[in-house]
Amino acid sequence: MAESMKGLKRTARCAELTEGDIGKRVTLMGWVAKCRNKGGIVFVDLRDRTGIIQIVTESEGADPRWGSLKTESTIAVTGIVEKRGGAFNPNLRTGTIEVIPDSLRVLSEALTPPFPVQDGIDTREDLRLKYRYLDLRRPELQHRIMLRSKIVELVRSFLSGEGFLDIETPDLIGSTPEGARDYLVPSRVHPGAFYALPQSPQLFKQLLMCSGFDRYYQIARCFRDEDLRADRQPEFTQIDMELSFVDQEDVLDVNTRLLGYVLKNLAPAYEALEFPKELAAGVAAAAKEIEENGISRMTWQDAMDRYGSDKPDLRFGMEITDVTETVRNCGFGVFTGAIADGGMVRGLNAKGMADLPRKKIDKLTEVAKTYGAKGLAYIAVKEDGSFKSSFSKFMTEDEMAALVAAMDGEKGDLLLFAADSFKVVCASLGALRLAIGKEKGLIDPNAFRFVWITDFPLLEWSDEENRFMAMHHPFTMPNEEDWDRIDSDPGSVRAEAYDIVLNGCELGGGSIRIHRNNIQEKMLEVLGFTPERANEQFGFLLTAFKYGVPPHAGLAYGLDRMAMLLSGSESIRDVIAFPKVKDASDLMIDAPSAVDPKQLEELSIEVRLPEK
Numbered sequence: 001m002a003e004s005m006k007g008l009k010r011t012a013r014c015a016e017l018t019e020g021d022i023g024k025r026v027t028l029m030g031w032v033a034k035c036r037n038k039g040g041i042v043f044v045d046l047r048d049r050t051g052i053i054q055i056v057t058e059s060e061g062a063d064p065r066w067g068s069l070k071t072e073s074t075i076a077v078t079g080i081v082e083k084r085g086g087a088f089n090p091n092l093r094t095g096t097i098e099v100i101p102d103s104l105r106v107l108s109e110a111l112t113p114p115f116p117v118q119d120g121i122d123t124r125e126d127l128r129l130k131y132r133y134l135d136l137r138r139p140e141l142q143h144r145i146m147l148r149s150k151i152v153e154l155v156r157s158f159l160s161g162e163g164f165l166d167i168e169t170p171d172l173i174g175s176t177p178e179g180a181r182d183y184l185v186p187s188r189v190h191p192g193a194f195y196a197l198p199q200s201p202q203l204f205k206q207l208l209m210c211s212g213f214d215r216y217y218q219i220a221r222c223f224r225d226e227d228l229r230a231d232r233q234p235e236f237t238q239i240d241m242e243l244s245f246v247d248q249e250d251v252l253d254v255n256t257r258l259l260g261y262v263l264k265n266l267a268p269a270y271e272a273l274e275f276p277k278e279l280a281a282g283v284a285a286a287a288k289e290i291e292e293n294g295i296s297r298m299t300w301q302d303a304m305d306r307y308g309s310d311k312p313d314l315r316f317g318m319e320i321t322d323v324t325e326t327v328r329n330c331g332f333g334v335f336t337g338a339i340a341d342g343g344m345v346r347g348l349n350a351k352g353m354a355d356l357p358r359k360k361i362d363k364l365t366e367v368a369k370t371y372g373a374k375g376l377a378y379i380a381v382k383e384d385g386s387f388k389s390s391f392s393k394f395m396t397e398d399e400m401a402a403l404v405a406a407m408d409g410e411k412g413d414l415l416l417f418a419a420d421s422f423k424v425v426c427a428s429l430g431a432l433r434l435a436i437g438k439e440k441g442l443i444d445p446n447a448f449r450f451v452w453i454t455d456f457p458l459l460e461w462s463d464e465e466n467r468f469m470a471m472h473h474p475f476t477m478p479n480e481e482d483w484d485r486i487d488s489d490p491g492s493v494r495a496e497a498y499d500i501v502l503n504g505c506e507l508g509g510g511s512i513r514i515h516r517n518n519i520q521e522k523m524l525e526v527l528g529f530t531p532e533r534a535n536e537q538f539g540f541l542l543t544a545f546k547y548g549v550p551p552h553a554g555l556a557y558g559l560d561r562m563a564m565l566l567s568g569s570e571s572i573r574d575v576i577a578f579p580k581v582k583d584a585s586d587l588m589i590d591a592p593s594a595v596d597p598k599q600l601e602e603l604s605i606e607v608r609l610p611e612k
C-alpha cells in the first residue's frame, strides 16, 4: 500500500552523501534499484538522479517489508550514515558508506518493469521509447540529459553576460524561409486558413533587430517536416541568435568565445556525470585549444577541394588530391571522358591499405556509387613496387608512374580515384574518406575538432526546380566583391555565410543579412520570387526594412546535435527526453493519431486518405 511522505523531509540526494556524513541522520527518497535478502540481512540499492547508495538492515523482523521491496518502487528511508561493514564497492561513488535505516515508508509500489532499469541493456529501442519515463531513469540517459541541461545553463550565462536578451518568438506563424516542408496548424477561427510552425525564428529575430534590441538569443523550438536521420528530428531545438551593427568577424568572435566558454566550464561536469575520463579529457583539450588559438577557418571551396565536404571531419588527414592535369591526356577513357565533359579526376591515398581484399574495395565502390559516382578506379602499390590496378591496361607505364607520384603513392598504399563532375567527385570521395577513416580506425572518438567554414556559395542550382535556390536563405548577404556577377555567373557569387562544424557534423550556421533594399530585391528576383509572392511570404519584413534597419547578422546552433556530440552519443534521440522515431511518431503517447470528428468539423476539415 502506498504511504504518504507527510512529516518527512528529504535531507540529501543518495550519492551526495560522502564519508564526511558518517554519523549523520539522513532522510533519503528514491527508487529501489535492487533488493537482496541474505539470510535476514537486507541490502537495498537506493537510486536517484545522483546515483546509488546502499541501505543495509537487519531489521526485517521489525518491518518485514524490507525483505520484499519490489524494484522501481519509490521509498523514503531515514537512518544513520555509516562506514560500510562489508567490502567497499569501487564502482560506486558512495562505495565506502551505507545507511542503516530505522524507518521505511513505501511511497509507491512498482509493477515489474518491462525491461531492467540499468545501463548496458540490449532492449529494443521501440520498447524503451514506449516506456520512455523508465528508460530515462537509466543512469546513462540521466547523465546525458543532465549534460544537455548544463550546456543550456552555460550558453545562457555566457550570452546574457555578453548583453544578449532572451526574447521569445511565436510558434503559430506563417511559412519561414529555411526551405523544408512546414508543419501546418489549421485555424478554427479562419476556416481553410493555416498557421505554419516555425522552421526557425529567422524572420522574427531579424524584426527584433529592426526593433532595436541589438543582441537577441533564444533556446528555440523549430519544426521541419523532413525525412528523419540519426541526427534529425521533426522538432528540434536551436540556440538562436542575432546581432546588430556587426560584421562577420564580430559574429565569429563572440561565437568562438561562446564555444570556448561552454567547453571549458562543461569539462568538470563530466566526472560527476560519470562520463568516460577520455571524453572529459577530449573536451578539456578542445577548450584549451579554443582559448589559446581560437577556431581555425576554412573557405567552402577549400573544404570541398580537400575533404569533399562542407562539413569536414578534421580528426584525421587523408586529403583529396586533384590529378586532373596529370591524367588529362592519358589513355584511360573514363578519366579523359569526364574531363572532356567539364569534370575532373581526384583521388585519395589510403596509406598502407594496398592489401585491402577485393570484397572490401567493392564495398567502397558501393559507397562511391551511392553518391553518384559511376565506379571507382584504383591502384594498389605493392611491396615490390609493382601496381595492381583496375585500369592499368589503358595506361602506359609512364602515365601510371606519373599518377602514382602525383598521389604521393608509396609501397603499400591504395589509391582510389573518382572521375566526374565537381559535385559527384566531392561527394563520393568525401564519403569514401570517412568510410576509410572509420575502417582504419583513424578517427579518435574523444577528439573535438571545430572549424568555421566561410564563403559559401550564395546560390545552389536545383535540378528538381530548374532554378537557383538560396544555399542558406534568401536574406543572406552576397559577397560584395562578387555581386557584379549576379546576372552573368550567379553560381560563382559567394555569400557572407558561415557554418560551425564539429567532427564532420554541421553544428550551426548563419550569415550576414541583407539590409539594403536594392540587393534584397535583386536577390528575390534571382530566386524566382515575383514581387507579389515575396510580399505575401515576407512582405512584413521587407516593409520593416523601409523604416530604418540596422546592419545585422546571426547564427543558430542545433542544440540536440551539440549535446549528442559533447556526450559522445551516436544518436540525437539519446539527448532528447522524448524523441520521435523514424516515421516521426511518438511511441509513448501514440502520436500522431486520428482525432474526434467533432474537432475536424470545428476546423472545417475533411480527411481524404490516399488510396492504397
Ligand code: ASP
Pocket: 178, 199, 200, 201, 202, 241, 509, 510, 511, 554, 555, 556
Ligand atoms: N535560421 C538559420 C537556420 O536555421 C540560421 C541563421 O541564419 O541564423 O539555419
